[in-house]
Amino acid sequence: MSLQQLRKAMALCAFFMMGALFLQGQSEEVDHSYKPLTLKLNDSGSKYIRFIVWNQVWAQTNNLSVDGAKTQITPFIRRSRFLAYAQVSPRFLILTHFGLNNLTPGNLDPLGNGGDGPQLFLHDAWTEFKVTKGDELYIGAGLHYWKGLTRLSSASTLNFMTMDQPRPFAHWHSLGVTDQFARHLGIYAKGAFGKLDYRLAVNSPARATLGGGVSYGPDKTLAYTGVSNTDKNGDPTGNTIVEGYVRYNFMDKESIKLPYNVGTYLGDKRSLPWAPAFLPIQTVCTIRLPLNIQTYCTSLQTSSWIIPSEEVAMPSMPMSPT
Secondary structure, rough: OOHHHHHHHHHHHHHHHHHHHHHHHHHHOOOOOOOOOOEOOOOOOOEEEEEEEEEEEEEEEOOOOOOOOOOOEEEEEEEEEEEEEEEEEEOEEEEEEEEEEEOOOOOOOOOOOOOOOOOEEEEEEEEEOOOOOOOOEEEEEEEOOOOOOHHHHEEOOOOOOOOOOOOOOOOOOOOOOOOOOOOOEEEEEEEEEOOOOEEEEEEEOOOOHHHHEOOOOOOOEEEEEEOOEEOOOOOEEEOOOOEEEEEEOOOEEEEEEEEOOOEEEEEOOOOOOEEEEEEEOOOOOEEEEHOOOOEOOOOEEEEEOOOOOOEOOOOOOOOOOO
């Protein structure tokens, strides 16, 4: 799309918007404020199904630093998602989340069912049981996003403070290496005691790693091979991933209904959490040296102590998926 075509399209959109605003002014006042899309399953509303649907449509330009480059605008769908969760009883919850990422003119498929075009895939699917009467303990299992290490490891994509997750994906620390798009198969526990909340997960890593598990950094000799490495007893050394995150909210409490951490509340809530977190890794990588000599990493323990600055995030949207 050229710059001239873009201007024509924007002028056309402005014309229709002005017409819509004029017609709206002729009708009665209607409440268009945000309300969750919820289907009540009983009269009290304690049992319900909630739907969250969103698209993120971007437009990017070509590299204008190239001499003689003409402005080109390329639209693409950064994310298109559908999420539903059902509170079928006061103690039982079911969640399913699917969608696609990065649909561009370059990877569109003629029939939408093949080639290199992005396809709908499962992002999250878990069930959860509330063990205690209060919020002290919930246990769940499935393909989940209850991650440790940092706040942004479970970042929501509906309300980033920046345009997107910071690059490189240091917070999505296992993206494409041991998980499916930052999600692991496993079990988790979560809960809250006053202003203190926590999440702990025990997961099984993916067997098929992106790019063979090879590092994306300048050192191409390091690869993830934890599921195939064995210890002296013949047991896989990287067959279990344990991670956790504990948060104390000095100001307003944040929701633990869903794992998606809000990026900005836009002034609706004050958030100042302090959070120790951990992701222990044991013998999960192989260093490939010249002459096919292989040396196995013996052990690597990592931890992170996160002290975020005061954050502010999106009103009426405490449960925001990625």
